[in-house]
Amino acid sequence: xxxxxxxxxxxxxxxxxxxxxxxxxxxxxxxxxxxxxxxxxxxxxxxxxxxxxxxxxxxxxxxxxxxxxxxxxxxxxxxxxxxxxxxxxxxxxxxxxxxxxxxxxxxxxxxxxxxxxxxxxxxxxxxxxxxxxxxxxxxxxxxxxxxxxxxxxxxxxxxxxxxxxxxxxxxxxxxxxxxxxxxxxxxxxxxxxxxxxxxxxxxxxxxxxxxxxxxxxxxxxxxxxxxxxxxxxxxxxxxxxxxxxxxxxxxxxxxxxxxxxxxxxxxxxxxxxxxxxxxxxxxxxxxxxxxxxxxxxxxxxxxxx
Numbered sequence: 001x002x003x004x005x006x007x008x009x010x011x012x013x014x015x016x017x018x019x020x021x022x023x024x025x026x027x028x029x030x031x032x033x034x035x036x037x038x039x040x041x042x043x044x045x046x047x048x049x050x051x052x053x054x055x056x057x058x059x060x061x062x063x064x065x066x067x068x069x070x071x072x073x074x075x076x077x078x079x080x081x082x083x084x085x086x087x088x089x090x091x092x093x094x095x096x097x098x099x100x101x102x103x104x105x106x107x108x109x110x111x112x113x114x115x116x117x118x119x120x121x122x123x124x125x126x127x128x129x130x131x132x133x134x135x136x137x138x139x140x141x142x143x144x145x146x147x148x149x150x151x152x153x154x155x156x157x158x159x160x161x162x163x164x165x166x167x168x169x170x171x172x173x174x175x176x177x178x179x180x181x182x183x184x185x186x187x188x189x190x191x192x193x194x195x196x197x198x199x200x201x202x203x204x205x206x207x208x209x210x211x212x213x214x215x216x217x218x219x220x221x222x223x224x225x226x227x228x229x230x231x232x233x234x235x236x237x238x239x240x241x242x243x244x245x246x247x248x249x250x251x252x253x254x255x256x257x258x259x260x261x262x263x264x265x266x267x268x269x270x271x272x273x274x275x276x277x278x279x280x281x282x283x284x285x286x287x288x289x290x291x292x293x294x295x296x297x298x299x300x301x302x303x304x305x
Contacts, residue, residue: 033120037127044131048138054081057128058107065121067091067107074103077136089113091121097129102136148222150200151207159221159229164280166219166231177233177274178240179283181291182210182247184226185266185299194259202259206267209250213243237273237304244269244302252300266300 040060047053050072058070069084087108095102105128107121146158154162163179170177184206191199203226210228211220219231232240251267270291274283290305297303 033123037124040124040127041130044127045134047131048135050079050081050132050135050139053128053131053135054105055083058083061121061124064124065107065113065117067109069108071106071108072103074101074136076101077103077139079103079136079139084108091118093122093125095125095129095132097133100133100136102129102132151204151222153207153211153228154219154221156221156223159223162219163221163229163231163284166233167274167278167280167283170233170274171276171278175234176236177231178235178237178271179232179274179287180230180240180244180269180271180302181223181284181287182228182230182267182269183291183295184251185268185295186262187226187265190259190262190265194262198259202256202265205254206251206265209254210247213246213250218243240271240273241302241304244271248300248302268294268299269302270294270305271302272305 040057043060044053044056047056054070054072058067069086070082071086072079072081074080085108087110089110089112090106090108091113092104092106094104105125113121146154146161148155166177169175184202187199187202190202203222206226207220207222207228210230214220214230214232217233218235221229223229230243232243235243247269248267252264254265256262256264268291270287270289270293272283272287272290278286286305290303293305294301294303
């Protein structure tokens with residue numbers, strides 16, 4: 001059976017935390033409970049999505065330890081799952097296994113939890129830790145596959161997966177979505193004159209500048225070479241133009257000391273809003289056409305398509 005190396009249970013009331021006694025060493029899991037744990041582990045192991053894992057776990061354990069909401073947080077893996085309204089009483093657990101921090105899991109309900117329920121729930125948690133570990137390892141692998149190793153922002157593969165989904169969601173919920181494609185002006189000259197290492201350093205600086213002008217809810221991708229793509233959900237045209245203008249200022253103000261006498265670079269930006277008849281490809285082509293116009297009509301400017 002899986003072992004939980006760090007486990008803390010508690011019942012919370014408003015303004016008060018009451019620690020519950022741990023089970024005594026001689027207490028053992030019944031055969032029936034042990035079988036339940038094995039069956040639940042098998043069931044949870046079929047899922048790699050965190051929301052699915054906690055949904056199934058909550059449903060399967062709810063008949064034994066009733067609760068109406070839960071929350072999972074892993075700051076280390078930047079993962080959060082939340083269901084239902086957080087109530088007055090809770091059981092809170094910090095889970096680790098094999099020296100891997102799995103995060104914190106809390107269940108909530110209106111009534112206090114009995115000592116017997118706490119013991120039962122802690123036993124049932126043994127079914128969660130290995131499937132949770134597998135899901136987090138999968139999340140790490142996916143994260144690595146979708147990150148550009150140079151700039152540490154999303155890569156082309158991530159864009160191909162996430163942006164069509166953002167377009168579908170925006171259309172389904174009738175929400176605004178802006179997209180911009182950005183291309184450095186003068187990058188080839190620096191790359192040819194100063195070498196590829198200098199070019200790589202410049203791309204990292206550019207990614208940092210652009211990221212610093214975006215919100216946490218915005219998405220930035222390295223599309224290829226010196227091209228970047230940004231998606232700005234819930235943003236109107238003026239808001240998107242303001243962001244693009246801030247990016248241009250940031251690029252112009254970059255410190256290029258150590259770049260063989262080059263004092264500045266520029267950036268051309270194509271920008272557009274999602275239209276009612278758009279799919280992802282149509283939307284992207286319109287933004288790309290606006291970028292082409294920006295590159296061919298003076299550079300270091302924003303063109304709206």
